[in-house]
Amino acid sequence: xxxxxxxxxxxxxxxxxxxxxxxxxxxxxQGEVVALVGALGAGASTLLLVAADLAPRVxxxxxxxxxxxxxxSGIVLPTPWTQVSGMAFTVWDEVAFGPxxxxxxxxxxxxxxxRALERLELVPLASRDPATLSGGELQRVxxxxxxxxxxxxxxxxxxxxxxxAEGAALLWRLIRLLAKEGKAILLATSALDALPDxxxxxxxxxxxxxxxxxxxxxxxxxxxxxxxxxTSVATVWRTGGLxxxxxxxxxxxxxxxR
Amino acid sequence: xxxxxxxxxxxxxxGTVPVLERLSFSVAPGERVALLGKNGAGKSxxxxxIAGLQRPSEGxxxxxxxxxxxxxxxxxxxxxxxxxxxxxQQLFARTVRDxxxxxxxxxxxxxxxxxxxxxxxxxxxxxxxxxxxxxxDLPPAWRKIAALAGALALxxxxxxxxxxxxxxxxxxxxxxxxxxLDRSAGSVxxxxxxxxxxxxxxxxxxxxxxxxxxxxxxxSLTGLLGDVTRLEPLGLAxxxxxxxxxxxxxxGRPVRAADAAAALARVARGRLAP
Numbered sequence: 049x050x051x052x053x054x055x056x057x058x059x060x061x062x063x064x065x066x067x068x069x070x071x072x073x074x075x076x077x078q079g080e081v082v083a084l085v086g087a088l089g090a091g092a093s094t095l096l097l098v099a100a101d102l103a104p105r106v107x108x109x110x111x112x113x114x115x116x117x118x119x120x121s122g123i124v125l126p127t128p129w130t131q132v133s134g135m136a137f138t139v140w141d142e143v144a145f146g147p148x149x150x151x152x153x154x155x156x157x158x159x160x161x162x163r164a165l166e167r168l169e170l171v172p173l174a175s176r177d178p179a180t181l182s183g184g185e186l187q188r189v190x191x192x193x194x195x196x197x198x199x200x201x202x203x204x205x206x207x208x209x210x211x212x213a214e215g216a217a218l219l220w221r222l223i224r225l226l227a228k229e230g231k232a233i234l235l236a237t238s239a240l241d242a243l244p245d246x247x248x249x250x251x252x253x254x255x256x257x258x259x260x261x262x263x264x265x266x267x268x269x270x271x272x273x274x275x276x277x278x279t280s281v282a283t284v285w286r287t288g289g290l291x292x293x294x295x296x297x298x299x300x301x302x303x304x305x306r
Numbered sequence: 307x308x309x310x311x312x313x314x315x316x317x318x319x320x321g322t323v324p325v326l327e328r329l330s331f332s333v334a335p336g337e338r339v340a341l342l343g344k345n346g347a348g349k350s351x352x353x354x355x356i357a358g359l360q361r362p363s364e365g366x367x368x369x370x371x372x373x374x375x376x377x378x379x380x381x382x383x384x385x386x387x388x389x390x391x392x393x394x395q396q397l398f399a400r401t402v403r404d405x406x407x408x409x410x411x412x413x414x415x416x417x418x419x420x421x422x423x424x425x426x427x428x429x430x431x432x433x434x435x436x437x438x439x440x441x442x443d444l445p446p447a448w449r450k451i452a453a454l455a456g457a458l459a460l461x462x463x464x465x466x467x468x469x470x471x472x473x474x475x476x477x478x479x480x481x482x483x484x485x486x487l488d489r490s491a492g493s494v495x496x497x498x499x500x501x502x503x504x505x506x507x508x509x510x511x512x513x514x515x516x517x518x519x520x521x522x523x524x525x526s527l528t529g530l531l532g533d534v535t536r537l538e539p540l541g542l543a544x545x546x547x548x549x550x551x552x553x554x555x556x557x558g559r560p561v562r563a564a565d566a567a568a569a570l571a572r573v574a575r576g577r578l579a580p
Contacts, residue, residue, distance in 0.1 A: 184345025
């Protein structure tokens with residue numbers, strides 16, 4: 049079942065003449081992790097705002113083409129500190145803010161909050177004031193707050209940006225688990241080296257349009273390396289002038305040598 | 307030579323929550339230091355102490371020969387350029403150019419010098435094309451770059467940067483690396499908080515690792531990043547290039563991409579030779 053379908057979607061921010069998205073056709077199925085990659089300004093963040101129904105409905109601008117959503121969506125913005133409600137004095141209450149606004153019964157709110165806190169390993173911080181958290185801790189709280197609303201389509205914009213190595217590993221595992229549970233995941237990230245283990249499909253955006261779609265193997269192709277979108281290992285191979293195909297990860301490089 | 311920065315037995319708590327405990331390290335002029343550690347280790351607090359936004363509970367933070375306890379933040383701006391974790395919050399002008407030039411103008415260095423410093427910082431970070439835009443019309447990653455340009459334009463003796471590469475693509479990260487290497491060659495000291503160890507390997511030379519507010523390790527990054535067994539207990543994961551060098555046992559165990567590519571090419575040539 050498709051959770052999100054864009055059909056020739058183009059989008060213009062308010063008061064701009066050039067489109068930030070150009071005729072993008074893309075779908076994300078339930079149980080699938082799709083990663084958006086591209087240079088800064090290629091349109092990944094804009095695409096997530098459109099998918100979340102924030103653009104143009106909330107932020108204005110103009111959309112052409114069609115966007116259809118089968119599930120309620122939740123989005124983790126690249127600036128998680130702007131997503132804190134400011135209405136809660138504990139992490140638990142902060143994570144409960146979204147579900148409470150969905151009008152769920154108290155026991156369901158509690159169940160979802162406890163589950164989200166456990167999944168983000170935030171239980172020890174449940175009674176902390178969100179204002180006292182470090183950047184990475186706060187990012188995990190915001191991810192928990194979005195997941196507690198149980199969205200069928202989860203949109204992530206640079207979700208690992210503030211996370212340390214453990215936090216990032218936890219997040220990537222969790223994203224795979226969410227997909228296994230049937231959620232549809234669309235994420236934008238510059239953490240290219242994580243994608244071979246995380247993404248089912250990679251969508252390469254360039255100047256607001258889809259340049260290529262493929263498995264994460266796309267990130268080992270010469271063109272991707274030249275555009276700064278190769279994995280570190282593939283890029284080292286290409287820079288060293290070794291013949292293609294390039295290994296995608298350290299594990300591939302080691303296997304290739306044997 | 308007086309260090310650009312010296313923390314001398316520094317402790318700090320937010321209320322009753324201890325954050326830093328008897329932390330000591332120093333950064334020499336021109337030195338490029340990564341401040342590493344898990345989330346919540348106290349790294350961002352170090353930045354706030356150096357910028358004079360917080361005072362140590364105990365110990366002393368020296369910026370050159372100034373005790374930060376005796377200085378207000380605007381005075382410290384003569385010597386320290388800072389980029390905070392949430393750099394959005396440090397932009398306020400109507401255009402990127404006005405924002406970048408605010409610092410040197412506030413220092414009172416003269417209009418011609420303000421212009422020179424502003425142009426140089428904008429150019430170094432490829433921001434010239436965005437100079438007349440409103441900072442909030444730029445995506446968050448570019449705002450961070452704009453804040454970094456503002457810090458560079460101060461032309462301080464010490465740059466303290468909290469996660470400067472978040473959300474940047476590879477081309478811009480390379481640009482930041484080049485700008486920072488260039489400033490450090492002019493004997494500017496760098497202290498950079500980052501979880502991006504690939505960027506750290508390309509840009510910085512020494513790693514200071516915090517663990518729950520205390521100094522866990524202080525040594526050359528080349529040695530540290532190549533040693534998986536030492537990184538893991540510190541909550542760090544080896545960057546892919548260092549992991550590749552170790553896995554393939556590349557000569558010299560390079561941690562920078564260009565060095566690894568060169569080593570790999572040499573190994574491949576050696577193997578093809580008759």
